[in-house]
Amino acid sequence: MYSKQWTRIILITSPFAITLSLLLSILYGAKHLSTDIVFTSLIHFDPGNTDHQIIWHSRIPRAAGALLIGAALAVSGALMQGITRNYLASPSIMGVSDGSAFIITLCMVLLPQSSSIEMMIYSFIGSALGAVLVFGLAAMMPNGFTPVQLAIIGTVTSMLLSSLSAAMSIYFQISQDLSFWYSARLHQMSPDFLKLAAPFFLIGIIMAISLSKKVTAVSLGDDISKSLGQKKKTIKIMAMLSVIILTGSAVALAGKIAFVGLVVPHITRFLVGSDYSRLIPCSCILGGIFLTLCDLASRFINYPFETPIEVVTSIIGVPFFLYLIKRKGGEQNG
Amino acid sequence: MAKKYALFIALILVVSYFSLTSGSFSVRPAELLSTLFQIYPNPQYEILLFDLRLPRVVMAAIIGLGLGIAGAVIQAITRNGLADPGILGINAGAGAGIVAFMLLFQGQKEVTSIAAAMGMPLFGLIGGLIAAILIYIFAWHRGNLDSGRIILVGIAINSGFSALSLFLSLKMDPQDYQMAMVWKNGSIWSANWTYITAVLPWMLLFIPILIGKSRLLDTIRFDEDTVRSLGISSNKEKTILLVACVAIISACVSVAGSMAFVGLIAPHISRRLAGVEHRYILPLSGLIGMLLVISADFAGKLFFQPAEVPAGIILAILGVPYFLYLLFKQKKGENA
Numbered sequence: 243m244y245s246k247q248w249t250r251i252i253l254i255t256s257p258f259a260i261t262l263s264l265l266l267s268i269l270y271g272a273k274h275l276s277t278d279i280v281f282t283s284l285i286h287f288d289p290g291n292t293d294h295q296i297i298w299h300s301r302i303p304r305a306a307g308a309l310l311i312g313a314a315l316a317v318s319g320a321l322m323q324g325i326t327r328n329y330l331a332s333p334s335i336m337g338v339s340d341g342s343a344f345i346i347t348l349c350m351v352l353l354p355q356s357s358s359i360e361m362m363i364y365s366f367i368g369s370a371l372g373a374v375l376v377f378g379l380a381a382m383m384p385n386g387f388t389p390v391q392l393a394i395i396g397t398v399t400s401m402l403l404s405s406l407s408a409a410m411s412i413y414f415q416i417s418q419d420l421s422f423w424y425s426a427r428l429h430q431m432s433p434d435f436l437k438l439a440a441p442f443f444l445i446g447i448i449m450a451i452s453l454s455k456k457v458t459a460v461s462l463g464d465d466i467s468k469s470l471g472q473k474k475k476t477i478k479i480m481a482m483l484s485v486i487i488l489t490g491s492a493v494a495l496a497g498k499i500a501f502v503g504l505v506v507p508h509i510t511r512f513l514v515g516s517d518y519s520r521l522i523p524c525s526c527i528l529g530g531i532f533l534t535l536c537d538l539a540s541r542f543i544n545y546p547f548e549t550p551i552e553v554v555t556s557i558i559g560v561p562f563f564l565y566l567i568k569r570k571g572g573e574q575n576g
Numbered sequence: 577m578a579k580k581y582a583l584f585i586a587l588i589l590v591v592s593y594f595s596l597t598s599g600s601f602s603v604r605p606a607e608l609l610s611t612l613f614q615i616y617p618n619p620q621y622e623i624l625l626f627d628l629r630l631p632r633v634v635m636a637a638i639i640g641l642g643l644g645i646a647g648a649v650i651q652a653i654t655r656n657g658l659a660d661p662g663i664l665g666i667n668a669g670a671g672a673g674i675v676a677f678m679l680l681f682q683g684q685k686e687v688t689s690i691a692a693a694m695g696m697p698l699f700g701l702i703g704g705l706i707a708a709i710l711i712y713i714f715a716w717h718r719g720n721l722d723s724g725r726i727i728l729v730g731i732a733i734n735s736g737f738s739a740l741s742l743f744l745s746l747k748m749d750p751q752d753y754q755m756a757m758v759w760k761n762g763s764i765w766s767a768n769w770t771y772i773t774a775v776l777p778w779m780l781l782f783i784p785i786l787i788g789k790s791r792l793l794d795t796i797r798f799d800e801d802t803v804r805s806l807g808i809s810s811n812k813e814k815t816i817l818l819v820a821c822v823a824i825i826s827a828c829v830s831v832a833g834s835m836a837f838v839g840l841i842a843p844h845i846s847r848r849l850a851g852v853e854h855r856y857i858l859p860l861s862g863l864i865g866m867l868l869v870i871s872a873d874f875a876g877k878l879f880f881q882p883a884e885v886p887a888g889i890i891l892a893i894l895g896v897p898y899f900l901y902l903l904f905k906q907k908k909g910e911n912a
């Protein structure tokens with residue numbers, strides 16, 4: 243089986259590939275640093291040295307953040323595609339990211355003195371709200387869970403949530419703070435916030451991996467998952483919980499980043515097949531590397547200025563999305 | 577029919593009246609009339625009404641008219657009741673064209689000058705047409721426009737062109753960037769008579785074309801074979817109709833940014849009131865569009881004082897529930 247070989251290749255090379263992409267992300271940017279400086283700063287950190295400051299306070303948090311967020315979004319996308327059996331499911335299309343940003347706006351209006359950890363929790367609540375809204379509406383509609391209907395419901399719900407946030411932010415004059423939450427900001431990654439978020443990412447990813455076998459059964463359809471009986475609902479709920487934790491932390495940390503959750507699981511599925519016990523770990527690895535490299539590319543498209551990361555992910559994601567539609571159209575399980 | 581037209585015209589006049597008279601500085605009815613008809617001109621009111629409030633109402637009316645009619649035609653061509661220029665990505669395409677225009681000609685001349693105001697819709701047209709062509713290429717399935725795919729492709733095109741606009745707008749000077757951002761949100765605050773003169777020719781040229789083709793639109797509803805058997809070369813006619821729609825939409829977007837959902841809601845209400853004949857549907861849809869945009873602009877001004885929320889945002893907040901309601905109402909088994 244090619245898919246098994248690919249799984250092995252991805253898993254074995256992952257430590258090297260991840261280290262390499264992190265290293266590239268630390269070395270290159272508006273200011274190029276040499277490998278020597280990076281290594282000396284890792285061993286002997288000198289607070290007086292500007293390069294060391296750049297490495298520790300900007301480059302490392304940024305690289306680590308991109309890696310974690312990419313992994314989280316890719317795993318969320320894979321889980322959502324599995325449990326809805328819908329090839330277009332992903333956090334940015336299904337209203338999860340916008341729900342998170344909406345609740346954060348609401349909290350900035352009502353509870354402006356919230357601490358970072360509170361913001362994080364609001365972000366989880368928001369992701370849950372977005373997911374519940376979209377899936378609730380889909381359950382009420384005829385054919386609500388077909389790829390086309392679900393994507394449409396997700397998109398318009400996102401439009402509603404983002405318009406409400408925009409109206410609120412204009413009224414309470416916090417548009418500037420809001421755009422800070424809304425637009426992706428990997429370049430302003432705060433090390434403290436990252437440390438706070440890291441355990442959540444770990445919990446989410448461990449949950450996803452431990453659920454992966456059961457997600458495979460659910461993804462195969464009603465006939466096979468019937469043998470799971472009542473557990474099917476529990477699995478779906480647990481999987482959504484994991485999506486909410488992962489996407490919620492990602493949005494809280496760096497705002498909305500589209501298409502990672504859609505593109506990466508598909509590429510991974512092409513390589514390792516549809517068995518989720520392989521698909522989820524591999525998506526996790528490839529997602530992290532993918533976003534780290536996109537982030538690196540964003541520094542060079544318009545050098546020396548940074549390009550927003552969503553421009554880079556859209557350049558890759560939009561053609562990919564169009565290709566998926568062209569090939570699969572409205573089929574349920576394409 | 578005449579009664580329905582009259583009802584909507586009356587509603588438009590009422591909302592316009594409130595929009596003209598209320599605000600941070602209210603105007604009494606007698607003063608409004610005397611200033612409008614130049615009976616006892618008062619310079620203070622003249623500035624307020626002719627330079628600030630009236631252009632806004634007139635602009636909102638023109639945009640609503642254009643989007644209402646273009647939306648009805650697009651729904652007829654695609655045979656898809658959920659089609660809306662905003663959702664399909666035509667607004668975003670036109671928007672990217674206009675941002676490109678702002679970038680290319682930045683600093684060279686005043687962007688509010690008449691030449692620039694005339695050039696913007698042209699660039700918008702190019703962007704809008706590219707979006708429309710992409711929709712056709714990707715949504716074409718087994719010799720027909722697949723109605724589910726149209727919307728999915730629209731979602732993709734929307735995000736693609738938004739990313740492009742974002743990328744282009746970051747290359748601008750901070751000052752132009754600010755302007756581009758205000759414009760992008762779909763607001764009518766920047767309305768002035770120059771913009772109105774710039775869009776008006778497009779409306780006067782293309783709206784009559786669309787209304788003139790009402791009978792054709794009535795037949796396009798039927799499936800491809802029927803249309804062909806009636807001796808109509810449907811692809812050629814559809815192309816003409818689509819170009820005319822995109823032209824109207826681009827002109828609207830160039831002065832007011834993206835206004836989603838007008839082209840969705842107006843045709844629906846209109847079809848419910850006017851039946852199946854497009855010679856009634858189109859004008860009524862235009863009137864409803866007018867009413868929607870003028871009201872949204874007024875609501876954005878009234879309910880959020882002292883701040884102002886762009887009409888585009890108000891329309892999205894109203895439009896989404898309506899859209900979901902339509903989706904909900906669809907018959908089982910019917911593909912969206």
